[in-house]
Amino acid sequence: MNFNLKGAGLLLLTLLAWGYSTQAQSVNYSKFGKGLQFIAADSSFSLKFSTRFQFLYSGSQNEVTQEWEDRLQIRRARLKFDGFVYSPRLVYKIELGLSNSDIGSGLLRVHNQADNIILDAVAKWEMAPKLFLWVGQTKLPGNRERVISSQQLQFVDRSLLNANFNLDRDAGLQLRHEHQAGQVVLREIASISMGEGRNITVDNAGGYDYTARLEVLPLGHFTGGGDYFNSDLLREKTPKLSVAASFDYNHNTSKSRGQLGSFLSDNRSLRTIFIDGMFKYQGFSAMAEYADRKAPDGPVVAVSDTGTPTETFVTGTALNAQAGYLFKTNWEVAGRYTTVDFAEATQLLNQKQYTLALSRYVVGHSLKVQSDMSLIQTEQEHDAFQFRIQMELSL
Template sequence: MKRLGALVALTLCIASFNLASAQSINKSKFGKGLQFIAADSSFSLKFSTRFQMLYQGAINNSSEQLEDRFLIRRARLKFEGFAYSPKLEYKIELGLSNSDIGNDDPARFNNADNIILDAVAMWNFAPGWELWVGQTKLPGNRERIISSQKMQFVDRSLLNSRFNIDRDAGLQLHHTHTVGTAIVRESGSISMGEGRDITVNNAGGYDYTAKVEVMPFGEFEGGGAYVGSDIYREETPKLAIAAAYNYNDNASREGGQLGDFLSDQRDLSTVFVDYMFKYKGFSSMGEYANKSAPNGPVVLRTDEGAVEETFVTGNAFNIQAGYLFPSNWEIAGRYTTYNPDEVTSLNAQEQYTLGLSKYIVGHSLKVQSDVTLQDTPGRENTFLFRVQMEVAL
């Protein structure tokens, strides 16, 4: 399966370059991909690729032994543009690294490789309205919607890894309008509820998401409400506030769309509240998440009563802020607390992170580093440190 996925990705790359040679290339420059429009204007295509090279290490208070490694954290191919009409856009994104691909439970889903990240068509059928069809990110927490290319730190927070609703296949409806100087966005989705690249019949019920976002001072420069750091240096204060609710009917995986498949199902409800603020190089983002299972998250216990299978429920809070200097160096700090429900027997954690980044060509060419103190009650503190280079063409 992995060989087949790599072959498909390579074929798409070759086809795109061959097609590019037969069309007029325009607006192509570093970080913006290879862009062209068909001679009869019947479609457009932008091809881009990127990767992240990561070094990470960890050491705890009592141990002098360093655990570290180098890895390709992400390697992506992306194709986007319009088909037939500029009102019908599309996006295809493929993940090639082991961290991108992952696997489903081999006993139930034949060890399917999750190569396809996004495959979605977006139809602007009326002013301010878009219908999305396919697989892509659900309208959940802000940190997850922000591209992994455009993050303020080396990677997303503990809140996101525990509670985000990730990608899913289905339908989404998006609406944008203005109220005075404010921009209001509403979005909703109906999806499978079991995450990306699932090819069997729906094991449980469907997943439903609704989100409302308000930008009281108008739109951010360059879509900055979903870009880490104030790389556009907003000339006036910009603020975005959002709330989202997700209901996953009879979820099968421990996180809903993510995690191991469990031996029983549960309804999951998740609430997200977040904000983004930017002004003249300063940026701040905060999120709160709460996930619950009304019928109880624990699925299976051992004969001794220990939790063997459970859905991940509880709450988390994340806040971060940074300042981008005129030299394009940025210093940033982040605090995250994760509080699982006691019945799950999962470990609570707090993380304190300090980051230092150098933006060479915005988020397209940058080097980021961070150091994290991880505090887990009942265990020794652990220090995590990472350095990552991003190259996006």
């Protein structure tokens, strides 16, 4: 699929013109932060269009060289479409990524550049009350931090745990169910997908990917789905807790991190376990995650003449813990600790990261400025200091 910024601009202008010309035939529910929303006069379909971008400054300094390296960039730029068709029980979501960081530069096996414009393209059918079938490409039910939108994070970006071990997006089927026993809410999710990641256009080289997730909310639902956005913006009046576990088995994948990373010369099966939790109460929020990934047949694919791995799947364990407090002025302070321990056979360097963040929420997660400072300790290397500040604008 050939798509660029010029094409995105034309699409945006077309949608705006369409929205203006159809106001007489539809009901407009537009609101800042909620996008342009239209429902057909006969209620046969709805459309919500929204756009967002993140403008990021980042700089880092090595303790030895003392040289400051920095840059400005559009970290993310997105177009989002969702709504229902035919019946409110059949909804859809399409999300396109336009920035270079969104598109990526993964290479196909034939060394053509991978087309990563499409992030989400999924239909969700409520087959029965609280039982949903998802069909298409979207995020897998892996670690909580990855499923939380990049718009709704507590820090400038996700943690090192997520960077190394998340499942990301994939094309396939997901079955989701929720039920309640008294106050306790239970959610079960199962999926089967390609295992090759998003927008792969070649045949599946190995097997499929199988994921299962169980979530338990012992104190009932969070306000406004707060278990899947960071910071207690809605200031829970009573304590809320969600704990969950995910299991993923990617059979004979060819990428170094399963759905992500570079293509390797041989396939391996990967087994990944996630355990995570979210807690919120009166402006205080905390989230913790643990990841464990193994390759039962060994992660190393190729080594040099000296025995150093030249191709390896990324395996090991990681822990991420973070907490923050949102003041009534909508300023928030937060801290995060992350440690990543790679499998010894990979000879990848272990890392620890300590981060302190300060954020100002102007209109929730739709208009905010976030900054964070990190100390990054890498095994056998010198420590590094990182500073980032980012503006998020979502219409």
